[in-house]
């Protein structure tokens with residue numbers, strides 16, 4: 001039985017991935033900052049765990065509760081997109097710190113805390129949800145704006161490329177996945193994809209991932225993206 005742990009699973013892409021994972025018969029551990037109000041997640045997940053990915057104490061407490069339970073697939077999904085740090089001319093460093101803490105430190109703190117659980121599983125897979133906005137190649141072609149968010153995802157991409165090598169001896173595969181532009185609270189209603197289109201495709205891509213994919217930066221369809 002495959003166990004998947006998905007952060008920020010109470011809404012948006014996290015909830016969509018939880019639904020598709022449950023449809024596959026996976027044991028779904030969905031995390032939420034406020035489990036009491038995560039009714040939809042509760043109806044599909046095997047269990048809902050309290051987690052604020054920006055808090056080391058919260059991460060340590062979850063790791064304690066997991067004990068030595070194997071986690072086949074860790075999905076670092078929780079993220080934020082504050083616009084107060086979009087532009088260097090008017091940059092709010094508190095917002096910048098928040099986005100780095102949530103989108104970059106959070107996935108790394110959680111990964112570090114539960115590497116032993118992933119290492120003792122069958123799949124040994126870590127998927128971090130990134131963005132094509134983290135591509136330095138694309139940004140240097142002239143795409144503008146979103147300084148803080150782009151930086152947080154570019155740093156997540158580099159962290160993944162690095163930790164992929166560092167975790168390889170434990171048999172762990174680490175991949176960053178861009179979900180597309182999706183109609184969630186973050187993506188807005190003008191986005192290209194419905195949450196179901198994106199997350200069904202992400203889960204199909206996750207099904208196919210193996211050790212040969214270690215360190216890759218792909219989109220929801222599994223296609224390579226430029227760094």
Ligand SMILES: NC(=O)c1ccc[n+]([C@@H]2O[C@H](COP(=O)([O-])OP(=O)(O)OC[C@H]3O[C@@H](n4cnc5c(N)ncnc54)[C@H](OP(=O)(O)O)[C@@H]3O)[C@@H](O)[C@H]2O)c1
Pocket residue numbers: 007008009010011012013014032033034051052053054055076077078079080102129130131132178179180181182183184185186187188191
């Ligand atoms: N939507 C897009 O077009 C798009 C495109 C590229 C990448 N992404 C990435 O995809 C991921 C999911 O985005 P989404 O569109 O589903 O966003 P969303 O609808 O805004 O949902 C974000 C989720 O992250 C959780 N979260 C935020 N900060 C957290 C924290 N400190 N601790 C724990 N959970 C936290 C939220 O929990 P609360 O309900 O408690 O706030 C919520 O469950 C993010 O990493 C995002 O950067 C999205």
